[in-house]
Amino acid sequence: MDKIYEPALHFREVDYSVGDIHILKKITGSFPKGKITTLVGPSGAGKTTLLKLCNGLISPTSGDIFIHKKPIESFDPIELRRFVGIALQSAPMITGTVFQNLSLPLELRGEKLSEEDAIRFLEDVGLEDKFLHWKTDDLSGGQRQKVSIARTLINRSEILLLDEITSALDRTSLHEIEELITKINQKYGVTIIWITHNLDQALSIGDYTWVMMGGKVIETGESELLKSPKNELVRQFVQGDLS
Amino acid sequence: MTYVTLSITLIFVVIPLVLSRTLRLGLEKDTIIATIRSIIQLLAVGYVLKFVFDSENPLYIFLMVALMIVAATQNARTKGKAIKGITWKIAVTLIFVEVLTQSIMLGFNIIPATAQYIISTSGMVIGNSMVLSILFLNRFTAEVESHDDETELILSLGGTPKQAINRQLINAIKASMIPTIESQKTMGLVQLPGIMSGQIIAGADPVQAVQYQLLIIFLLLTTASVTSILLGFLSYPSLFNQRMQLLRK
Numbered sequence: 001m002d003k004i005y006e007p008a009l010h011f012r013e014v015d016y017s018v019g020d021i022h023i024l025k026k027i028t029g030s031f032p033k034g035k036i037t038t039l040v041g042p043s044g045a046g047k048t049t050l051l052k053l054c055n056g057l058i059s060p061t062s063g064d065i066f067i068h069k070k071p072i073e074s075f076d077p078i079e080l081r082r083f084v085g086i087a088l089q090s091a092p093m094i095t096g097t098v099f100q101n102l103s104l105p106l107e108l109r110g111e112k113l114s115e116e117d118a119i120r121f122l123e124d125v126g127l128e129d130k131f132l133h134w135k136t137d138d139l140s141g142g143q144r145q146k147v148s149i150a151r152t153l154i155n156r157s158e159i160l161l162l163d164e165i166t167s168a169l170d171r172t173s174l175h176e177i178e179e180l181i182t183k184i185n186q187k188y189g190v191t192i193i194w195i196t197h198n199l200d201q202a203l204s205i206g207d208y209t210w211v212m213m214g215g216k217v218i219e220t221g222e223s224e225l226l227k228s229p230k231n232e233l234v235r236q237f238v239q240g241d242l243s
Numbered sequence: 244m245t246y247v248t249l250s251i252t253l254i255f256v257v258i259p260l261v262l263s264r265t266l267r268l269g270l271e272k273d274t275i276i277a278t279i280r281s282i283i284q285l286l287a288v289g290y291v292l293k294f295v296f297d298s299e300n301p302l303y304i305f306l307m308v309a310l311m312i313v314a315a316t317q318n319a320r321t322k323g324k325a326i327k328g329i330t331w332k333i334a335v336t337l338i339f340v341e342v343l344t345q346s347i348m349l350g351f352n353i354i355p356a357t358a359q360y361i362i363s364t365s366g367m368v369i370g371n372s373m374v375l376s377i378l379f380l381n382r383f384t385a386e387v388e389s390h391d392d393e394t395e396l397i398l399s400l401g402g403t404p405k406q407a408i409n410r411q412l413i414n415a416i417k418a419s420m421i422p423t424i425e426s427q428k429t430m431g432l433v434q435l436p437g438i439m440s441g442q443i444i445a446g447a448d449p450v451q452a453v454q455y456q457l458l459i460i461f462l463l464l465t466t467a468s469v470t471s472i473l474l475g476f477l478s479y480p481s482l483f484n485q486r487m488q489l490l491r492k
Contacts, residue, residue: 055399056486056487056488057395057398057399057488057489058488059486059488073486077486077487077488078401078402078403078487079401081398081399081400081401082400082401085399085400086399088392088395088396088399090392092392092393092395092396093396094393094396094397094410095410104397104400105400105401108397108400108401108402108403108406109401151400152400155400155401
């Protein structure tokens with residue numbers, strides 16, 4: 001895929017360890033610019049760790065990461081995190097209302113979010129304006145995820161990292177979020193890297209797929225690869241999940 | 244008080260020993276050790292203070308204050324082991340609080356520049372600053388651990404380490420200051436403070452004793468706020484690296 005598309009993100013021999021635990025092992029590969037790449041694999045494969053490396057929340061133990069061909073260390077950490085946004089799986093919220101949470105990205109840079117803009121972002125993720133002044137503690141898991149995505153969108157990142165954001169959503173919300181992600185990708189050309197456990201989703205929404213297991217990338221390619229994997233481990237994983 | 248009378252006060256040690264034995268609390272050994280240590284330490288300090296007060300040598304005053312700061316730092320640092328460089332951060336905080344409060348008291352002639360006053364007030368300031376440091380570090384490390392997802396969220400959205408840790412920092416500063424403020428609200432109503440009681444027992448004019456107590460109350464308010472805030476602002480950067488990443492234990 002490197003030959004066809006300009007990489008938004010490129011990993012070269014990236015290792016990540018915590019103490020004696022080797023979480024990522026010699027990761028090499030690219031995420032094409034302007035495309036949706038899904039990351040699939042069993043729990044403990046290192047998918048979330050890989051996303052946190054892209055956003056600069058952690059740094060590789062060894063190896064190099066390039067963003068738009070520039071080494072990740074050359075970015076100021078704050079600029080990097082605005083350029084590469086992340087919606088975390090647990091959808092953490094600051095104590096307060098939905099509006100306070102949506103205002104957070106701009107507040108951190110000394111700017112203010114208008115209520116009108118906040119409502120527009122809520123509508124984008126399929127939430128009504130009545131939720132704006134709700135306390136986040138009163139939201140359901142799915143509603144929290146939607147607020148989390150809306151909050152990440154406010155930074156208008158060029159690369160968007162989504163960590164299993166649809167795992168807590170009902171079927172209707174799931175489709176709304178899938179449509180939203182596709183819209184963001186197509187309308188604004190945002191590069192999206194999306195961890196999902198839903199292989200149907202990876203096939204229907206993703207342009208490309210990375211399959212990870214045990215801290216390694218086992219197979220990469222167009223999402224169609226999930227239909228007929230070359231690697232035996234991937235085949236077993238796909239069959240196990242689809243059955 | 245004669246030494247015979249002082250010996251009789253050991254009744255107050257026997258009572259908890261008997262209670263501990265009867266109820267099998269297992270505190271007899273600790274109580275005896277604490278009693279022996281306090282007798283030895285206080286008697287030693289008494290003789291040292293007598294020597295320092297009599298000599299009126301500024302070097303001895305400095306050495307006494309330095310010793311207090313070293314002992315207080317050693318005691319408080321165990322609560323902040325997770326914070327890199329905590330020893331010097333506590334030491335800087337204690338030194339700053341001591342210099343600030345003594346400068347004001349001596350600069351405005353609130354207390355005379357004698358060993359008797361400097362060492363007594365320094366003991367109170369440094370002792371309280373040490374307790375405040377322990378309270379702050381306990382709460383701060385607990386806050387950081389229990390809200391690490393919030394810290395990570397703010398960092399991930401492009402916040403600075405200061406912004407990411409602000410809520411935990413403020414909570415810890417406030418929590419460590421509350422005991423000082425609350426105890427001062429009931430001062431004179433629920434408890435007669437130590438310095439005032441001591442002066443009255445020693446035969447001082449109660450009004451003058453109250454005046455000195457007020458000085459100490461105000462002094463400890465400054466000690467509490469400056470200790471918590473300074474130690475907080477010295478400590479939080481150690482939780483992050485140069486790439487503004489939260490360091491985990």
